[in-house]
Amino acid sequence: MPILEKKPARERDSQVLPKVPVPPMNQTLDTYLKSVQHLVKEEQFKKTKAIVEKFGGPGGVGEVLQRKLLQRRDKTSNWVYDYWLEDMYLNNRLALPVNSSPVMVFPKQTFRDHKDALRFAARLIRGVLDYKTLIDARALPVDFARGQLAGTPLCMEQYYRLFNSYRYPGIKTDTLKVQMNTASLAPEHIIVACKNQFFVLDVVANSKQLNETEIFSQLEKIVKMADNTEERLPPFGILTSDGRTEWAQARDDLTKDQTNKDSLALIESCLCVVCLDEPSSLEPNDTNRALMMLHGGGREKNGANRWYDKSMQFVVGMDGICGVVCEHSPFEGIVLVQCSEYLMKHITGSPSKVTKASTIRELPPPRRLLWKYNPHIQGLLTASGDRLQRLVNNLDMDVFKFKAYGKEFIKKQKMSPDAFIQVALQLAFYKCNGRLVFTYESASTRRFQEGRVDNIRSATPEALAFVTSMADERATFTDLEKMKCLREAINAQTNYTVAAITGMAIDNHLLGLLRIAKELNMEKPEIFCDETYLTSNHFILSTSQVPTTVEMFCCYGPVVPNGYGACYNPQSDHIIFCVSSFWENTHTSSVVFVKALNEGLLEIRDLCNRCSAAATKLADSSQEAGQPHKSGK
Numbered sequence: 001m002p003i004l005e006k007k008p009a010r011e012r013d014s015q016v017l018p019k020v021p022v023p024p025m026n027q028t029l030d031t032y033l034k035s036v037q038h039l040v041k042e043e044q045f046k047k048t049k050a051i052v053e054k055f056g057g058p059g060g061v062g063e064v065l066q067r068k069l070l071q072r073r074d075k076t077s078n079w080v081y082d083y084w085l086e087d088m089y090l091n092n093r094l095a096l097p098v099n100s101s102p103v104m105v106f107p108k109q110t111f112r113d114h115k116d117a118l119r120f121a122a123r124l125i126r127g128v129l130d131y132k133t134l135i136d137a138r139a140l141p142v143d144f145a146r147g148q149l150a151g152t153p154l155c156m157e158q159y160y161r162l163f164n165s166y167r168y169p170g171i172k173t174d175t176l177k178v179q180m181n182t183a184s185l186a187p188e189h190i191i192v193a194c195k196n197q198f199f200v201l202d203v204v205a206n207s208k209q210l211n212e213t214e215i216f217s218q219l220e221k222i223v224k225m226a227d228n229t230e231e232r233l234p235p236f237g238i239l240t241s242d243g244r245t246e247w248a249q250a251r252d253d254l255t256k257d258q259t260n261k262d263s264l265a266l267i268e269s270c271l272c273v274v275c276l277d278e279p280s281s282l283e284p285n286d287t288n289r290a291l292m293m294l295h296g297g298g299r300e301k302n303g304a305n306r307w308y309d310k311s312m313q314f315v316v317g318m319d320g321i322c323g324v325v326c327e328h329s330p331f332e333g334i335v336l337v338q339c340s341e342y343l344m345k346h347i348t349g350s351p352s353k354v355t356k357a358s359t360i361r362e363l364p365p366p367r368r369l370l371w372k373y374n375p376h377i378q379g380l381l382t383a384s385g386d387r388l389q390r391l392v393n394n395l396d397m398d399v400f401k402f403k404a405y406g407k408e409f410i411k412k413q414k415m416s417p418d419a420f421i422q423v424a425l426q427l428a429f430y431k432c433n434g435r436l437v438f439t440y441e442s443a444s445t446r447r448f449q450e451g452r453v454d455n456i457r458s459a460t461p462e463a464l465a466f467v468t469s470m471a472d473e474r475a476t477f478t479d480l481e482k483m484k485c486l487r488e489a490i491n492a493q494t495n496y497t498v499a500a501i502t503g504m505a506i507d508n509h510l511l512g513l514l515r516i517a518k519e520l521n522m523e524k525p526e527i528f529c530d531e532t533y534l535t536s537n538h539f540i541l542s543t544s545q546v547p548t549t550v551e552m553f554c555c556y557g558p559v560v561p562n563g564y565g566a567c568y569n570p571q572s573d574h575i576i577f578c579v580s581s582f583w584e585n586t587h588t589s590s591v592v593f594v595k596a597l598n599e600g601l602l603e604i605r606d607l608c609n610r611c612s613a614a615a616t617k618l619a620d621s622s623q624e625a626g627q628p629h630k631s632g633k
């Protein structure tokens, strides 16, 4: 047998893929200057240009750092992985709900009563167990890239972190722990949250996994136990919704007691959390369902019926509001989509396996997790609840289904749908603010070993030229000129996309150079203290394409107080946009942004249609002029 065959599948998957490259330094610096020039003041740019040239010039600091980075590339399977993980997630002190954890929103379910909801939950849990079996056996089919540069295999590592990761809060930085050695795991369990109480649901009894009927019956026991008001404990889950430093401090206090330590250990080692939510008393439209997934409605609703550190939380609301909340550090939205789609197909596709009572085993009831507390801890719960409430009140969310056209219309224009949508988002922002801002679009780097994402800086100079031409009130631009600008903007965006997915974007590279300098105990290079670098990392527009093939959508909050989160899901004849911002910021408004987006998308379609009608007319007339005149007479 070839040696490769003997290796664990995980290593094998990873080894066939190339390592993510370190781009040439001068290429990165040139792109950096090009991507900031039109977004900062002229004076500031001059200063930045001088700093960048010094950094990248012969004998400059950049040369040393680049050399070190290349050495790091040789020594590691992915030179940027740890740097990126810390910078993007673990060092971020903001609360996970809204600020970090994306959610998947399922279509509204119709439950006649709570038993229906529990049947849905039992089936979902069974689906999770089946999916996890596939993951553990490394039997998931390898993903292949679609869209730009389609066909190459993608790294599967992110899937292997779905059910065995936990993000521990830390005072300065968090820790993501991934338990890769499945053989050493104790019998598996799930944590079920119900009425802010937490229960351990063992999914294996006598070495055999529970079937759907048994899970259903255990869930019924949980609901009964949660109803017992005498045994009800304070809402400890709310602590995990707090800022990471606040939660880390509270956790230190909790772990002084052995009972709390034991309860935490059980939560930290579970496969996933299943949240059985109380009815939200809200109209279950797309926006409200998204809100309930993002923050649970605060402590008055289901905000404490969560444990945000755990990577996968499945929410089953008694009112049919269901979905998944995911802690983002172990994997990207695309993996969340694959898993959610598998589960949805499992739930809706297979006949119910809830069987007669006689076929189920007599199982010990699930255990309620116990907590010890004192007035100080109760004070912490109140403070966390207050801070969550502020976040809840602050989130301005608008889920918008644009129905006039979708991917197919865009493809007919011979344009990349993703690039087209990005340019439309730029137009929307420009319509609202009369300027463009630093924009983030996530681009997958899963073509490489342990690849995650890099950034496509979508506010390109070409996008600025296009939106300026569209918004020109003096009508100085003809349709042909606007169309030329549109094509150039889309080409620039597409080229950046290709660069990013092939490991040639600039954000990870600049981060790598910065981190290497820190590791070498060097003074922070001027390029990273420069105002341009700081503002260029403040992403007022944070965007991401998360497409689905099953009816559901993904969304997330803004990443800065004065920004927008814009997640989109392009379908063949429509596009779902989830736009979020904060009410506290007077410069943003999701509804205003959505209105501008709708207008812009229609204007671009009309421009394309007018131009192609004109081109057809021109072609027809030149054909007529060139052809001998036919006469029947």
Ligand code: COA
Residues within 6 Å of the ligand: 102, 146, 147, 148, 149, 332, 333, 334, 410, 411, 412, 413, 414, 415, 416, 417, 418, 419, 442, 443, 444, 445, 453, 497, 501, 544, 545, 546
């Ligand atoms: N003419 C006609 N069709 C075109 C075209 C053109 N000029 N350019 C592209 N298309 C087609 C593609 O072939 C593709 O066809 P398919 O639907 O049959 O696969 C489709 O349009 C989509 O391609 P495109 O819109 O260019 O985008 P993409 O699918 O390559 O996506 C990214 C671009 C950046 C979104 C993608 O590479 C990526 O990185 N996705 C991951 C993002 C992510 O991680 N999100 C989660 C973050 S938590």
